[in-house]
Amino acid sequence: MKxxxxxxxxxLIPVLLGASILAFSLIxxxxxxxxxxxxxxxxxxxxxxxxxxxxxxxxxxxxxxWIWLKQALRGDFGRSIVSNEYVSKEILSRFPNTVELTLFxxxxxxxxxVLAGIISASRQYSLxxxxxxxxxxxxxxxxxFWLGIMLMMIFGVxxxxxxxxxxxxxxIPFTKITGLYLIDSIITGNxxxxxxxxxxxxxxxxxxxxxxxxxxxRITRSSMLEVLKQDFIRTERAKGLPERTVIYKHAVRNAxxxxxxxxxxxxxxxxxxAILTETVFSWPGVGRxxxxxxxMRDYPAVQGCxxxxxxxxxxxxxxxxxxxxxxxxxxKYQ
Amino acid sequence: xxxxxxxxxxxxxxxxxxxxxYNKSAVFGLIIIxxxxxxxxxxxFIAPNDPYPSPPLLANKLKPGFWSDKGAPGMxxxxxxxxxxxxSRIIYGARVSLTAGFVAVAIAMFLGIxxxxxxxxxxxxxxxxxxxxxxxxxxxxxxLLAIVIVAVAGQGLEKxxxxxxxxxxxxxxxxxxxxxxxxxxxxYIEVQKAIGSSHWRIIFRHILPNSVAPVIxxxxxxxxxxxxxxxxxxxxxxxxxxxxxxxxAMLADSYSFIVSGAxxxxxxxxxxxxxxxxxxxxxGDGLRDIxxxxxxx
Numbered sequence: 095m096k097x098x099x100x101x102x103x104x105x106l107i108p109v110l111l112g113a114s115i116l117a118f119s120l121i122x123x124x125x126x127x128x129x130x131x132x133x134x135x136x137x138x139x140x141x142x143x144x145x146x147x148x149x150x151x152x153x154x155x156x157x158x159x160w161i162w163l164k165q166a167l168r169g170d171f172g173r174s175i176v177s178n179e180y181v182s183k184e185i186l187s188r189f190p191n192t193v194e195l196t197l198f199x200x201x202x203x204x205x206x207x208v209l210a211g212i213i214s215a216s217r218q219y220s221l222x223x224x225x226x227x228x229x230x231x232x233x234x235x236x237x238x239f240w241l242g243i244m245l246m247m248i249f250g251v252x253x254x255x256x257x258x259x260x261x262x263x264x265x266i267p268f269t270k271i272t273g274l275y276l277i278d279s280i281i282t283g284n285x286x287x288x289x290x291x292x293x294x295x296x297x298x299x300x301x302x303x304x305x306x307x308x309x310x311x312r313i314t315r316s317s318m319l320e321v322l323k324q325d326f327i328r329t330e331r332a333k334g335l336p337e338r339t340v341i342y343k344h345a346v347r348n349a350x351x352x353x354x355x356x357x358x359x360x361x362x363x364x365x366x367x368a369i370l371t372e373t374v375f376s377w378p379g380v381g382r383x384x385x386x387x388x389x390m391r392d393y394p395a396v397q398g399c400x401x402x403x404x405x406x407x408x409x410x411x412x413x414x415x416x417x418x419x420x421x422x423x424x425x426k427y428q
Numbered sequence: 429x430x431x432x433x434x435x436x437x438x439x440x441x442x443x444x445x446x447x448x449x450y451n452k453s454a455v456f457g458l459i460i461i462x463x464x465x466x467x468x469x470x471x472x473f474i475a476p477n478d479p480y481p482s483p484p485l486l487a488n489k490l491k492p493g494f495w496s497d498k499g500a501p502g503m504x505x506x507x508x509x510x511x512x513x514x515x516s517r518i519i520y521g522a523r524v525s526l527t528a529g530f531v532a533v534a535i536a537m538f539l540g541i542x543x544x545x546x547x548x549x550x551x552x553x554x555x556x557x558x559x560x561x562x563x564x565x566x567x568x569x570x571x572l573l574a575i576v577i578v579a580v581a582g583q584g585l586e587k588x589x590x591x592x593x594x595x596x597x598x599x600x601x602x603x604x605x606x607x608x609x610x611x612x613x614x615x616y617i618e619v620q621k622a623i624g625s626s627h628w629r630i631i632f633r634h635i636l637p638n639s640v641a642p643v644i645x646x647x648x649x650x651x652x653x654x655x656x657x658x659x660x661x662x663x664x665x666x667x668x669x670x671x672x673x674x675x676x677a678m679l680a681d682s683y684s685f686i687v688s689g690a691x692x693x694x695x696x697x698x699x700x701x702x703x704x705x706x707x708x709x710x711x712g713d714g715l716r717d718i719x720x721x722x723x724x725x
Contacts, residue, residue, distance in 0.1 A: 108560060108563075108564075109563050109564055109567045110567070112560070112561070112563075112564030112567070113564060113567050113568070116564065116576075120576065120579065120580055123580045124579070124580050125582070231706070231709075231710075232702070232706065234709065235652070235702055235705040235706040235709050236702060236705075237656055237659055237660070237676075237698060237701045237702060237705070238660075239659075239660060239663045239676075239679065240679060240694075240697075240698030240701060240702065241698075243679065243683045243686065243694050243698065244695070244698065246686065247686045247691055247694070247695075251686055251687055251689070258687075362569045362570075363569070365569040365572065366569040366570060366571035366572060369569075369571055369572065369575070369664070370571075370660055370663065370664070373663075373664060374683070384572070384575065385575070385664050385666075387579075388575055388576075388578065388579040388666060389665060389666070391579070393579075396576065396579050400568070400572070400576055403568065403569065403572050404567045404568055407567055407568065407569060408567050
């Protein structure tokens, strides 16, 4: 196990180096002089030259990459062209918002998806099964941004049950500790803030969680059906265990193994989806930040986000693989 | 599972068609896709209005459709923020979105098949290098990588198509590679090598034709995601630019109007995206069951 983890960690190095080369090349692949791009369209020749020296753009490419990489490893991606703030600071201040949104979405997706899958499988070909699987089929084909707009329209505009944008009601006093609003409001015992941030969280999480929810429901169902066909289930039924015990105590445990992989794979989709969901709901997360950065051609910000996303993404994949080996001893790790 | 017939020639063609007809979801998916393709081809004849009226008919701005008697005449699904017919723009949008999806998948297939065959057939250092590049590309969420490419190349529909094509190519490369690795070990390939066929002859005459099934299946499923991601880029303002009637861009133009109660302009383009993606997913899943029962989950 230890050797497997070390090997996987070592395999991350070339991938992350490649990602860093890609992020670094961005500004050089973009049309035009990088110094002018950073200095802004209307900058004077002197400013451009100053920028060129400041960012080391007059040195050979390899040297530039080396300087950039050394800084990036220390978490320094330079300053945003738009706000002149440190990019790393901008990313880190938004990151908890994205974390809270994706984790909450995944929570909803897992709870609803696994339950729907189990119910569908234990009552195969029932009306409930067809109903759940029909919904799941639409769920996997859903454009996240459109679903977000529809939820916003129905529950926010027409029914007025839930807020349609933002993070929390700004009139409520709130102290940030971790940046995760639900956690922070529990720590400080601020229930008004808890309710308000939960209400703001529901619609975006539902929009973002629907695709993984549908995928999880489908995988849970097919995996459950597979397990229910196995000999040990027949033995348990034969020895007279109640159906409830057979399904929830024995079948579900075995059926959840492929579900874990799907959950891991879906985190990538969630990051893509977060870019769209955050845009729809004006959610102040990293996804919306990267879209804005691309629109404003804020290259240092784009570079920082690219490397940051790649890092998060490979780490999540690594964790999935390790968890997978851990919960299924039948898998031989090499 | 049904026993495969021993005579391969008899089992192809007619047998595949028979299996297709009995696969309800594949047939349903194909019907949806035919309908969308029909809209795209016949847009000039079936769209009730001009999708780009000039000058814009601002008097007709955000009028509801057939469900209301205050609706704009001749616009069954209402009008958008610039007084343009939503239905006509969706019909013309089928042309834009389907073409964009097809082009993106064609690019992905060309790159993916080339890389996959090189990597799987020749192995060695070629394989190592290509698979490392593929690994790096897999280190990014697909949409983010597409956004990054657009950030470099600039915004616009053509660039979005190319970006999505590039982003999807590693997936295709891996599928082709594993298929090539499997076929390469077959006896008839040994025979070809023994009688002295060239690499190119083996690749084009024997390996590629036998990799057609996964290419069709994953190509169809990929088309679904490509349409979705093209619409997503359009929605983010990084893909198709106004006034092109692209479904994602139409959503971006009109979703701010839902606050004033004009729900139609943001609802129907999304349904068009959903239906196309659903149709392709159904068709792709069905084709997978038909062409390769071993792949069935």
